[in-house]
Amino acid sequence: MRIIGTGVSIPELKVTNDMIAEFLDTNDEWISTRTGIKERKLISTKNLFHLAADAASKALESAGKKATDMDLIICSNVANSYITPSLSSIVQGIIKATCPCFDINNACTGFLTGLDIADAYISSGKYKNILLICAEEPSRFCDWGDRNACILFGDAAGAVVLTEGEGLKKIITTTASMPDVLYYRRKLEPSPFVKKDENYKALQMVGKEVFKTAVTSSTRDIKRVISECGMVPSDVDLFVLHQANLRIIDSIRQHLDLPEEKFPHNLDKYGNTSSATIPILLDEQLKAGKIKNGDILCFSAFGAGFSTGACIMKWNA
Numbered sequence: 496m497r498i499i500g501t502g503v504s505i506p507e508l509k510v511t512n513d514m515i516a517e518f519l520d521t522n523d524e525w526i527s528t529r530t531g532i533k534e535r536k537l538i539s540t541k542n543l544f545h546l547a548a549d550a551a552s553k554a555l556e557s558a559g560k561k562a563t564d565m566d567l568i569i570c571s572n573v574a575n576s577y578i579t580p581s582l583s584s585i586v587q588g589i590i591k592a593t594c595p596c597f598d599i600n601n602a603c604t605g606f607l608t609g610l611d612i613a614d615a616y617i618s619s620g621k622y623k624n625i626l627l628i629c630a631e632e633p634s635r636f637c638d639w640g641d642r643n644a645c646i647l648f649g650d651a652a653g654a655v656v657l658t659e660g661e662g663l664k665k666i667i668t669t670t671a672s673m674p675d676v677l678y679y680r681r682k683l684e685p686s687p688f689v690k691k692d693e694n695y696k697a698l699q700m701v702g703k704e705v706f707k708t709a710v711t712s713s714t715r716d717i718k719r720v721i722s723e724c725g726m727v728p729s730d731v732d733l734f735v736l737h738q739a740n741l742r743i744i745d746s747i748r749q750h751l752d753l754p755e756e757k758f759p760h761n762l763d764k765y766g767n768t769s770s771a772t773i774p775i776l777l778d779e780q781l782k783a784g785k786i787k788n789g790d791i792l793c794f795s796a797f798g799a800g801f802s803t804g805a806c807i808m809k810w811n812a
């Protein structure tokens with residue numbers, strides 16, 4: 496499998512740290528130094544499916560493909576206003592595709608999980624062209640009174656077009672059940688038969704625990720995919736990592752003992768856009784001419800679950 500097109504859609508509203516400090520006990524200095532985030536872009540007037548469809552159309556255009564060329568659409572999303580039907584089925588109608596569609600939810604790891612599923616379909620010969628969209632609006636499930644979590648997130652969509660090829664060298668995903676460190680319990684409709692405490696909660700996060708688990712599991716995954724490819728860390732040209740906290744990215748980098756130039760980041764502008772961070776950063780690096788044919792890329796992400804994933808991809812192989 497290989498990636499032949501990328502696309503991004505960013506919402507219009509820029510929310511700076513100073514804007515959040517107007518209603519919350521926080522400040523630009525704390526957020527910038529502890530997370531690396533300066534601002535995030537949030538959905539205000541649009542719907543998430545607008546962003547998802549926009550990113551998808553741009554990815555198709557960059558791949559030189561039509562929506563009707565796609566054999567499958569996978570959309571990674573944690574939560575949006577539709578529980579059903581799937582976001583991917585709404586996007587299918589907007590972009591005028593005709594293929595089957597489904598959504599996945601593996602939190603911030605969704606892009607890696609989507610790549611893994613797409614690879615299984617493409618390797619089996621069942622499908623040739625797959626559109627993978629990551630569309631997220633965490634601003635609508637975090638608690639804007641919780642300064643520990645709401646300052647971290649941004650909304651956005653990123654998409655890639657996948658087809659047959661030799662680019663993907665190795666992909667792994669893992670899960671270690673830790674439902675209490677990062678979760679969002681959505682309110683369901685009342686039922687006359689329910690006799691239990693529903694305990695609805697906006698996003699809850701044990702930040703320090705997530706931080707430690709993120710660094711150890713991502714470092715472990717990255718070392719594992721690299722060694723399973725018969726490579727050493729310095730063979731990787733670019734690490735396109737989940738953008739959650741600049742200190743997490745830097746700790747992973749230090750464990751691998753590699754230079755900063757190999758770890759691009761953009762969370763100063765967008766914050767943590769959940770599963771959309773990697774396709775957005777990939778698109779940005781490609782447009783900036785930072786990725787050449789034959790370069791070895793490493794993607795790695797972590798998120799609620801606790802879920803993780805990593806892969807090695809040779810660009811344009």
Ligand code: UT7
Binds near residue numbers: 521522740769
């Ligand atoms: O995709 C996965 C999503 N989640 C993550 O990746 C989160 C990973 N964790 C983190 O990024 C960090 O743990 C945080 C950014 C959430 C917190 O940073 P930290 O360095 O671990 O800070 P802390 O939780 O140890 O808090 C230090 C202090 C506390 O005050 P006291 O107890 O020392 O007086 C907090 O109450 O900072 C305080 N604090 C804040 N102060 C100003 C926490 N949030 C804020 C805030 N502004 N927004």
